[in-house]
Amino acid sequence: MSVEPVTGMASDGGRSAMMWRRGLRALIITVFSLLLVIYVAGPVAWLVSSSLQSESDITAVPPNWLPPKVTFDNFEAIFAPPKREVTYETRRQGDPATGRFLPSGAENLLPSLWNSFAVGMAVAILNLVVSMTAAYAIAVIHFKGRRAALYTILVTRVIPDIALIVPLFLVMRQLDLVNTRFALVVTYLAVTVPFTIFILISYFEQIPRDLYRAARADGCSHWQALRFVYLPLSLPALVASVMFAFLTSWNEFIFALILTQNITSQTLPIIISGFVMDFTTSFSFINAAGVIAIVPPVVLAMMFERYIVSGLTAGAVKG
Amino acid sequence: MADTWADRLSRKAGYDERSAAILILPVFVVLMVVALYPIIYSFYTSLFDIVLTRPWRRPFVGFGNYARIFQDPMFWVAVQRTTVYTVVTVSITTVFALFVALLLNEAFPGRRLLSALILLPWATPSIVNGLMWKWIYDPGYGLLNGILVQIGLLESYTVWLGNPDRTLFMIANAAIWKQMPLAAILLLVSMKAIPQDLYRAATVDGANVFQRFWHVTLPALKPGLMLVLVYETMISIRHFDLFLIMTQGGPGDASYTLSWQIYVETFRNLKFGIGAALSYLLAIATFVLSYLFIRGFGSKS
Numbered sequence: 001m002s003v004e005p006v007t008g009m010a011s012d013g014g015r016s017a018m019m020w021r022r023g024l025r026a027l028i029i030t031v032f033s034l035l036l037v038i039y040v041a042g043p044v045a046w047l048v049s050s051s052l053q054s055e056s057d058i059t060a061v062p063p064n065w066l067p068p069k070v071t072f073d074n075f076e077a078i079f080a081p082p083k084r085e086v087t088y089e090t091r092r093q094g095d096p097a098t099g100r101f102l103p104s105g106a107e108n109l110l111p112s113l114w115n116s117f118a119v120g121m122a123v124a125i126l127n128l129v130v131s132m133t134a135a136y137a138i139a140v141i142h143f144k145g146r147r148a149a150l151y152t153i154l155v156t157r158v159i160p161d162i163a164l165i166v167p168l169f170l171v172m173r174q175l176d177l178v179n180t181r182f183a184l185v186v187t188y189l190a191v192t193v194p195f196t197i198f199i200l201i202s203y204f205e206q207i208p209r210d211l212y213r214a215a216r217a218d219g220c221s222h223w224q225a226l227r228f229v230y231l232p233l234s235l236p237a238l239v240a241s242v243m244f245a246f247l248t249s250w251n252e253f254i255f256a257l258i259l260t261q262n263i264t265s266q267t268l269p270i271i272i273s274g275f276v277m278d279f280t281t282s283f284s285f286i287n288a289a290g291v292i293a294i295v296p297p298v299v300l301a302m303m304f305e306r307y308i309v310s311g312l313t314a315g316a317v318k319g
Numbered sequence: 320m321a322d323t324w325a326d327r328l329s330r331k332a333g334y335d336e337r338s339a340a341i342l343i344l345p346v347f348v349v350l351m352v353v354a355l356y357p358i359i360y361s362f363y364t365s366l367f368d369i370v371l372t373r374p375w376r377r378p379f380v381g382f383g384n385y386a387r388i389f390q391d392p393m394f395w396v397a398v399q400r401t402t403v404y405t406v407v408t409v410s411i412t413t414v415f416a417l418f419v420a421l422l423l424n425e426a427f428p429g430r431r432l433l434s435a436l437i438l439l440p441w442a443t444p445s446i447v448n449g450l451m452w453k454w455i456y457d458p459g460y461g462l463l464n465g466i467l468v469q470i471g472l473l474e475s476y477t478v479w480l481g482n483p484d485r486t487l488f489m490i491a492n493a494a495i496w497k498q499m500p501l502a503a504i505l506l507l508v509s510m511k512a513i514p515q516d517l518y519r520a521a522t523v524d525g526a527n528v529f530q531r532f533w534h535v536t537l538p539a540l541k542p543g544l545m546l547v548l549v550y551e552t553m554i555s556i557r558h559f560d561l562f563l564i565m566t567q568g569g570p571g572d573a574s575y576t577l578s579w580q581i582y583v584e585t586f587r588n589l590k591f592g593i594g595a596a597l598s599y600l601l602a603i604a605t606f607v608l609s610y611l612f613i614r615g616f617g618s619k620s
Contacts, residue, residue: 029427036419040437043496046462047451061476063465130349133342143339153346156354158606159361160557162581163598166591167357167364190353193346222338251444253560258586269446276450276564283454290447301442305435312501313508 044294051075051287058284074288078109103281105274108263109289112271117296119181119267120246123188127245128238131193135200136226140212150201157194165258172259181265184256188249196241199311203237204230240311243304247297268293365596371589384596394597396572397580400487401556404576407491408498408555413547415495416502417540421532423503424510434507441500449564452493456480480566483573490561490574498554502547509543510536549609556605577601 046065050058051074053067134153138146168187169178177183207230215225231238253269260266272289275281301308365384369377388394423434440448455462456479467473480489513536521531559578566574568583577597585594 026427029422029425032418032422033427033429033433036422036433037436039496040439040500043451043455044439044443046455047447050454059460061460061465062469063460063462130345134346137339137342141335141339141342143336146339149343149347152355153350156350156358159358159602160578160581160598160605162557162559162578162585163361163595163602164354164357166585166594167360168353170360171352171357186349186353189349193349197346222335222342226342247442251446253444253446253563269444272450273446273564276446276453277567283457283460286450287454290450293444293447294442297442297444298439301438302435305438308438309434309504309508313505 047287047294048291050284051291053284055282055284058282074285075292077106077285078288078292103275103278103285105271106285108266108271109268109292111263112266112268113292115181115265116250116268116293119184119188120249122181122185123192123249124242124246126185127189127192127196128241130189131196131200131241132226132231132238134193135197135204136222136230138197139201139204140225140230141222150197153194153197156190161191161254165255168255169258179260179262179265183259184249184252184265184267187255187259188245188252191252191255192245192248196245199237199241199244200234203234203311207233236307237311239304239307243300243308244312246300250293250297361595362599364591365599367592369590369592371591377592380592384592385600388593388596388600393572393575393580397575397577400572400574401576401578404487404491404558404574405552405555407488408494408558409548409551411491412495412498412502412551413544416499416506416547417544419499419503420506420510421536423507434504437500437503439500440497443497445497445560446564448493448497449561452489452496453480453565456489481570483570486566486570486573490565493561493565494555494558498551502551505547505550506540506543509540513539545612549612552608552612553605556608557601 049064049066052070052072053064054069054071054073057064057068137143138150172178172183177186211229211233212225215229220228250267251269252267253273256267256270257273260270263271268289272286272293275286275289366379366381367377368380368383419437423430423437443451458464458476458478458481461479463479464473464476468476479485517535517539518531521535526534557578558576559582562568562574562576562579563582568575568579578601581594581597581601584590584597
């Protein structure tokens with residue numbers, strides 16, 4: 001702790017001892033901060049570095065920490081795929097970036113990127129709308145059965161996701177929703193909503209109840225009280241909810257793996273996992289795909305760091 | 320106008336109840352279809368001997384599936400693997416996060432930048448996390464071998480993920496990298512809530528840094544630590560993504576965890592009944608462990 005000692009300030013000896021201790025403290029903090037930065041950012045830096053190297057460079061021994069020759073061929077192959085008319089010539093030429101081998105399905109990355117975005121945005125918006133109304137009802141309106149409602153919502157997260165997949169797949173097949181983005185949106189709503197409601201409830205409960213009474217006395221309906229009193233006062237929690245919902249659906253894997261089987265609805269993690277499990281695909285190319293998947297969530301997390309931290313921990317502070 | 324309209328509504332018996340019902344309805348519809356119904360259906364499935372390769376006969380067996388699971392030696396292998404993985408991941412994550420939280424609780428230049436930077440692993444999708452570490456561990460060209468040989472800790476390249484004695488720890492390391500930041504943030508928030516007066520009082524009483532940590536910080540952190548332990552346990556005990564992307568349960572059965580067994584029984588052996596029963600056992604284990612943590616911490620404070 002950075003609390004200054006109250007005694008021992010008077011003598012010269014005391015002062016130099018203090019200077020020494022300050023220096024030691026600064027040294028320790030610097031060393032540990034640097035170690036932490038390396039630990040956190042190092043693996044990702046290596047991911048980015050090897051995505052910019054050609055096949056022959058990433059298979060060097062010892063490994064190249066930095067690309068000896070930066071190449072964007074992997075990203076070009078993803079974002080501007082060459083015409084894939086298969087002739088004897090194109091087969092022989094291949095793609096130099098990926099060891100003259102562009103994995104089959106490389107052209108699926110772009111549509112799956114779009115699918116991930118569409119699903120993530122839809123989940124973020126819908127999650128906020130349904131969660132804030134439900135959280136308001138549970139936190140603010142003192143209706144009978146609000147505890148039961150809350151527990152019912154929270155208990156849905158106790159069962160492991162993998163247990164839900166088979167019945168969920170059957171439900172979706174019955175509704176004719178397999179291989180649609182809509183199926184993913186609904187599923188991710190169910191995954192994210194309980195946590196969002198929990199966060200919003202703990203936020204709403206911190207807002208003084210007098211504000212609510214005043215609003216109702218002035219003739220506000222419940223909808224207006226939510227709209228004009230509660231929402232403006234819980235901006236950090238709302239931003240955190242949107243971020244949380246988007247990141248969760250952007251990162252989700254196992255539901256998408258089972259519920260979507262073609263490129264009209266498959267998301268980025270599914271396409272990437274296909275590359276990883278195909279032993280012929282170069283890691284140079286796989287890493288480039290990984291970089292693409294990592295950029296949107298990381299940028300969002302960094303931009304909204306303050307909101308995310310205060311929003312995600314709102315429920316935790318109460319202990 | 321609006322006043323009288325709202326007043327009249329409010330006075331009408333049941334306005335609150337009706338509003339609450341309308342506001343909560345969308346969530347319940349979604350959860351009913353996508354969560355509650357599957358949960359119940361899954362339990363129902365666990366009572367039948369359903370094998371998809373034998374669709375014409377699906378007899379009711381009651382808790383027979385559960386009995387069969389307990390007699391299956393692979394189940395006990397999975398329990399052992401899951402226990403090792405969970406204990407390693409949760410304990411290291413928690414201790415590591417505690418150190419990071421202590422660091423970020425200090426005032427120093429660059430602290431804000433650092434606390435934004437540690438969200439990087441948290442935001443990384445688990446599939447990318449898996450492929451990233453798989454590439455770092457690569458026996459032929461990976462960074463881990465490269466660094467260890469370059470600084471002389473290793474004489475020659477070695478196998479990491481493919482070595483059964485190491486696999487679980489290698490996967491745990493990838494999981495810790497991703498899970499540590501959120502745990503650190505949760506602990507940091509509880510740390511910031513500790514009144515500074517307690518530290519001043521302890522300092523006046525002549526307590527040094529370590530005594531202050533032991534007698535002031537740690538006891539005040541109990542609720543935060545409990546939250547982290549419960550959360551990390553729930554995440555680790557049922558973790559699946561890394562096992563699929565990194566090892567597929569292998570080599571041999573070295574990373575054959577419970578969630579991997581559920582996947583294999585359900586989607587490879589197509590034994591839906593067994594898979595559902597296994598899921599329920601995992602859910603019960605999660606539930607009991609969380610309860611024990613909460614009880615254990617509650618009784619001491």
